[in-house]
Amino acid sequence: xxxxxxxxxxxxxxxxxxxxxxxxxxxxxxxxxxxxxxxxxxxxxxxxxxxxxxxxxxxxxxxxxxxxxxxxxxxxxxxxxxxxxxxxxxxxxxxxxxxxxxxxxxxxxxxxxxxxxxxxxxxxxxxxxxxxxxxxxxxxxxxxxxxxxxxxxxxxxxxxxxxxxxxxxxxxxxxxxxxxxxxxxxxxxxxxxxxxxxxxxxxxxxxxxxxxxxxxxxxxxxxxxxxxxxxxxxxxxxxxxxxxxxxxxxxxxxxxxxxxxxxxxxxxxxxxxxxxxxxxxxxxxxxxxxxxxxxxxxxxxxxxxxxxxxxxxxxxxxxxxxxxxxxxxxxxxxxxxxx
Ligand code: CUA
Numbered sequence: 001x002x003x004x005x006x007x008x009x010x011x012x013x014x015x016x017x018x019x020x021x022x023x024x025x026x027x028x029x030x031x032x033x034x035x036x037x038x039x040x041x042x043x044x045x046x047x048x049x050x051x052x053x054x055x056x057x058x059x060x061x062x063x064x065x066x067x068x069x070x071x072x073x074x075x076x077x078x079x080x081x082x083x084x085x086x087x088x089x090x091x092x093x094x095x096x097x098x099x100x101x102x103x104x105x106x107x108x109x110x111x112x113x114x115x116x117x118x119x120x121x122x123x124x125x126x127x128x129x130x131x132x133x134x135x136x137x138x139x140x141x142x143x144x145x146x147x148x149x150x151x152x153x154x155x156x157x158x159x160x161x162x163x164x165x166x167x168x169x170x171x172x173x174x175x176x177x178x179x180x181x182x183x184x185x186x187x188x189x190x191x192x193x194x195x196x197x198x199x200x201x202x203x204x205x206x207x208x209x210x211x212x213x214x215x216x217x218x219x220x221x222x223x224x225x226x227x228x229x230x231x232x233x234x235x236x237x238x239x240x241x242x243x244x245x246x247x248x249x250x251x252x253x254x255x256x257x258x259x260x261x262x263x264x265x266x267x268x269x270x271x272x273x274x275x276x277x278x279x280x281x282x283x284x285x286x287x288x289x290x291x292x293x294x295x296x297x298x299x300x301x302x303x304x305x306x307x308x309x310x311x312x313x314x315x316x317x318x319x320x321x322x323x324x325x326x327x328x329x330x331x332x333x334x335x336x337x338x339x
Pocket of ligand 1: 134135137172173174208209210211212213215216217219
């Protein structure tokens with residue numbers, strides 16, 4: 001009985017869940033069909049053309065099936081003279097010439113126009129280069145020449161061509177911000193590049209697009225596109241060393257941080273913490289999320305994370321340090337103060 005009820009529930013839920021899934025796939029801040037840059041605009045246009053061509057071909061195939069069904073009781077072949085003999089010219093035209101022409105045209109357009117528009121130009125011709133390292137499971141972001149290192153949040157100035165150099169610290173990942181450009185794989189031993197630029201300020205979601213282990217789905221990031229002045233201010237702040245803790249609770253948190261091996265995995269610039277395993281925490285308090293967008297950056301979420309990181313994001317590299325509630329409280333105060 002219970003089984004039957006469950007099956008009924010599942011059936012009732014199927015339609016709204018399916019619709020929600022479709023809605024989630026279209027629109028929102030991660031859609032390739034809402035391009036916000038020249039490169040993604042080219043990709044979207046190509047996609048729409050491919051959709052139109054595919055629909056025409058599909059409609060043609062459906063039409064042929066319909067004709068075959070309507071004529072199922074009549075002898076002979078449809079659409080050919082007298083219905084007796086297969087017309088070789090039709091086969092050559094629809095089976096060989098049209099498919100080859102369409103595919104070659106798509107290849108030429110994609111290869112010589114769209115890919116040219118989406119590829120990062122030589123590093124010397126863009127005003128800015130940033131390095132993004134894919135790691136299980138977060139994004140390390142570096143701004144060469146400035147000392148700024150952050151995680152899971154990329155800031156770039158609006159209408160500026162930024163050369164992203166993508167590498168990996170472990171396995172293959174794929175860097176993808178659908179509204180801004182195509183994806184680029186991060187492959188061990190290689191330095192791949194992709195162009196990042198946006199027409200208007202905003203926040204654009206990116207996602208790892210290559211299965212890289214158990215938390216692949218929770219490897220997301222934001223690209224913040226800012227006005228030049230806002231970006232310059234952000235970069236200056238990000239490049240600076242960490243603030244000293246203010247207040248007794250935050251100071252106790254700093255002591256807890258250095259008393260609990262946190263520094264062997266995390267770096268906080270301006271302190272002895274130089275670990276390179278986890279994200280740089282120098283300005284962690286200023287970020288909008290933690291754990292590669294798995295959680296918002298709030299005191300509650302930070303507490304939950306420190307209490308049991310493996311529960312929040314199973315498989316991640318952060319061990320359960322068995323911290324006391326007092327240690328968690330002061331650590332959160334310290335980390336939140338690192339703006
Ligand atoms: Cu990184 Cu999937």
